[in-house]
Amino acid sequence: MSPEVIAAVAVGLPLVSAFAILALGKWPNVRDAVGIGTAGVLFTLVLRLVGPIKDGLRPEYPILEVLPGVSLGLKVEPLGLLFALVASFLWIVTALYAVGYMRGHHEKNQTRFFAFFAIAISAAMGVAFSANLFTLFAFYEMITLCTFPLVTHHGTPEAKKAGRVYLGILLTTSIGFQLLAIIWTWQLAGTLDFREGGILAGTASNGVLSVLLILFVFGAGKAAVMPFHRWLPAAMVAPTPVSALLHAVAVVKVGVFTILKVSVYVFGLDLLGTLASATWLAWVAATTIILGSLVAFTKDNLKARLAYSTISQLSYIVLGALLANEWGIIGGGMHIAMHAFGKITLFFAAGAVLVAAHEKDISRMGGLGRTMPITFGAFFIGSLSIIGLPPAGGAWSKWFLGMGTLEAGQIGLLVVLMVSSLLSLVYLLEVPVRAFFSAPPEDAHRGEGIHEAPRLMLIAMTVTALATLGLFLNPGPFYELMRLVVN
């Protein structure tokens, strides 16, 4: 297959598998095998794109013209490829995990769940390989809508309420700001294509472009920059695999990926550096980083704490994009990958605790380390990556981000990064420390010996934890892709 076709198949395949999953609903084993198999095929396909991209090819696959001059099309470039690699690899792992979780937890409507899951991945691939802003926006909205049934999977009143917040914020920001920004860009530049060096330079005054940047950054509501972050904690009512893949990888990363892509290919770094609002927004992101960490402290519910940690970490990437220099972009792009691997491990562990020990609150996790050593071991490694400590991959991306702040001459922002890392050190490591060293709560009934989650979940967790370590030893592939972006 030529690279163009691979890109198209990468978007289409999960969509087709969604229908297959719906059709196979009566045979759960076949259905789940199809799901996992598709994930594997998808990853190998995306992997085959790496070679051509490194050789300098930028395969394009135009799909159709929607309006005169506005078309739906795919184009593979390094940044999108990086995101696609991360999302498609983690889909395999999550597919394994989800099968274990959904069965172990006896969830209802599993067929619907897996079908929408596959659609979400298809849309994430579409965002990753989008050739222009319209395509990106269309797939962005598709993700919002097809994850809604996942978030509200339980159908309870709380789920309904959370669903309202979820949809309300995501649609308000995307329709209210992003769509406006896109149409405005079209009006100014006469094109929506992503081009190296950007398309907006010289089309309007810096004041106008500054406003446009603000619209783009807040319009990517999925990036959860405060004050549009409320949807993310609300979405935690979803089953854990959803929180894991969608709210650590696909959905939130689509948000920050949008900001990165817009910064690099719509504004261009040269232009971005001259905009007053870029600095201003960088400080908004810095505020989000600190506030997110502080709020995470106050949360006793493990998933809620992870959610606020995600909010904080996402703004690292936003910050990286807005620094408008090479190191910032490289750091931001790599943090997409590093944070994804680290955070998904944490969510996997949280889900495992829920399935095996039925505990949600951190204060009740004392002593669990002894019955679930693998789970909390994985949690520990994941935490290291999020904090940015060796020997986990997160150390690299934080290093590059720090270099970015120095190059931009923003010592204040560097301090913010440091402080936030210290905060995350405390709020994340509290969990494994408590699990390994504290006594169990008095009313807890814990059996003797090891009592881990179902095997599929353990495998998934171990794979991502090991990958986190591996990325420290060899961050090369992702680094090279990001170098291609900035050169």
Add this chain to the structure above:
Amino acid sequence: MNVLGLVNYWAFIFLMMVGFYILISQGNLIKKIVGLSVFQTSVFILYISMGKIRGGTAPILMEGDPVYSNPLPHVLILTAIVVGVATTALGLSLVVRIHEAYGTVEEDEIHDLDVAEAE
């Protein structure tokens, strides 16, 4: 032209306003239809007046070279009269059906009945 010369047009405006006023002010459905008829009739006068030419005669081919009135507005108004009759007929038949369903043709009473039913 003086005011008297435009008497047809004054009649048109007067009738139009009378009809319109009845339509707005009356709560009785039948009276509203009456108002509507007056309102529509006023337009007939407008059209016929503008077709009239001083000293003009009916447009029938005759010896000599007589002045004809413009026949076209008359033809148009023939159509409009048919439309008006149809409207009145349909309106009145609706009133009959309303009377069967509600037992009244007073707008406010119908409104009260609807409100009562909603509660």
Add this chain to the structure above:
Amino acid sequence: MTVHLPVLQVVIPLLAAPLCALVRHGRIAWGIALATSWASFWIAVQLLRRVQAEGPISYALGGWAAPIGIEYRIDLVNAFVLIIVTAIGAVVIPYALKSVEQEIDAAKIPLFYAAFILCLTGLLGITVTGDVFNVFVFLEVSSLSAYALIGLGQDRRALTAAYQYLILGSIGATFIVIGIGMMYVMTGTLNMMDLSVLLAELGPNRTIAVAFGFLTVGISLKLALFPLHSWLPNAYTYAPSAVTAFIASTATKVAVYMLLRFFFTVFGWAFSFDVMQLDLVLLPLALIAIFSMSLVAIFQTNVKRMLAYSSVAQIGYIILGISMASVTGLTAGILHLFNHAMIKGALFMVLGCVMYRVGSVEIEAMRGLAKKMPWTMAAFVAGGFSLIGLPFTVGFISKWYLILGALERDGWQWWLVVGLVLTTSLMAVVYIWRVVEAAYFQDAPDEVGEPIREAPLAMLIPTWTLILANFYFGIDATFTSEVAGSAARALMGIAP
């Protein structure tokens, strides 16, 4: 034969209508109506293709050349509107079979189809004709049959709704005749093309200004422009389901077409917007309509009424586009004419399915319906997406052009317009989502009698046809946007 297509467009349904009334058997009448509506659609497609290939078609009725005789004149604008009207007719009539058999007495069904086809005739007549008095005649044909159709609703309030519509509709029509009369008295012609030339020669003039005023009010009543919309919510709510689906997506659209025809072709847009400054009237009214009616829609408990108020808001979008008086704005208006017809047609057809099985379209009654009528409710969600204006739906295309049109204009007030369009899109999310939540998240009320099943295929297929059209023309909008763009340039007198 093909030479006579313009007149056949009107004559075929005109002859079919009495035939329906004569046969006295519901299914046969339906068959005639079906054949007629499909034939009309076929003719409309042929006409559009001919106009696209050869330019405007002029047809002299009875061989009497204009301006003496009546001219049927078809250019891109009305060819496009013909497609809208006939397409909706061709989809609604197959759908009507089941719905009408349940909602209307068997004895009245042939008459129902007669009135339905007559209404179609009137709407098509308004659209094809190039003679202003002819417009009035066809307007009354379509309106009178529409009053009768609405009065056939099951609820007794349908009668008062029809009556109210009759009174206001007749006032509107009479205003239009007065305006036409004044134009005739000044120019001595009724032919649109002739009028446009003569009016331009005449220059600004008080009688013409008054005629302009009467026409504006009359047409605004017909198209339910805020604040002249009071007839619409009741009429849509209590009419039989099939009638609501048809009228909601065609009658107001044809009225908008009249507005375009009179203000752009007959008066000329320079006169309408520069001299009479129509935009100063239309723009604020459109904005108020968009905002206030979306707000009112949020608080409705009857879904049909909710969508009716939403229709008034959507008409506001169309008028907003027109009042921008730019090519992009006008394109947006004409596009939304087409797009809104498909959105609302589809949504009202969904409600017809609900009515057929549940017997009510109150939100309360729709609780938990998604489990029992999955296809129907999925159609509602899909149609709702289009109403909101999400990508890949026609609603998105309309929003795109509307916002683009507003961005092209300078001045702070246009930013308010942009903000308002975006805000009201989000308000649409709220009212659509109220129904979605009820259907998907709430438990069904206790059932009495027969369990509720999925709607019959005879209704689902037409409904989904329109829903898929919503997506098709949302994904590949090049055809509609090019036609609308050329139509807009033609109306503004700019060479394509």
